[in-house]
Amino acid sequence: MNPQDVRKLTEQVIRHFYDFYRYTDSAHRIDHIRSVISNVIRICYTNGWQEHLKLAIIAAGAHDIFSTKELRAEHHIKGFTWVLDNKPLLMRKYKLTSDECYTIAYAVMEHRGSFKGNYNSIVSEIVAAADRGIPSKDDVTNYISRSYLYARDNLEKSISNAKFHAVAHIQDKFGRNAYAKVPDWYHDMFARELAERRDIIDMLDIDFFTPDLVEDLERKLNNNP
């Protein structure tokens, strides 16, 4: 795919799934999808995996469509089923084979950090890695903000408990003893960035939440589109 086709497909996918992401929780809105797609593109180009771009972009578009408050725990399974139920539509719209739809469905199912087992294909690996994000010390703010929003919105925690929740969650997920599963190559591809980020995350505490940051996050919470 040339860059122009990649851009076109990205916009088509965003349009296609846009409405789903008006109902997802605050941490999984369309801006999350844009960033996962942009990570997919970067990962594919860096590794010379352009042939997987098409399926990975479509899977990234679909991966969190059911991440609503009510369905969060099973959103990956719901998404898997949705892709298979909509196979004829997807085949027509994106000129896919039936097998390619299965590859997309599995990538949706296997994107979560809690996934156990072997990935169905490299497309699943790319989407899982892109969802975890390109590690950078700068996006600690982004992670911790999303976790705070999740605690406030989904878990209905108080402001102060949401801060503790976010710090603990980020340290669990990305700190020294991180539990979340990513493809093996992820650690090699981003070794330096991961080490830098880990150092920052290990030192995090609730003072990270400045009054300005909290105010900004609370505004997002009350401003669901």
Ligand SMILES: [Fe+2]
């Ligand atoms: Fe998800």
Ligand SMILES: [Fe+2]
């Ligand atoms: Fe996601």
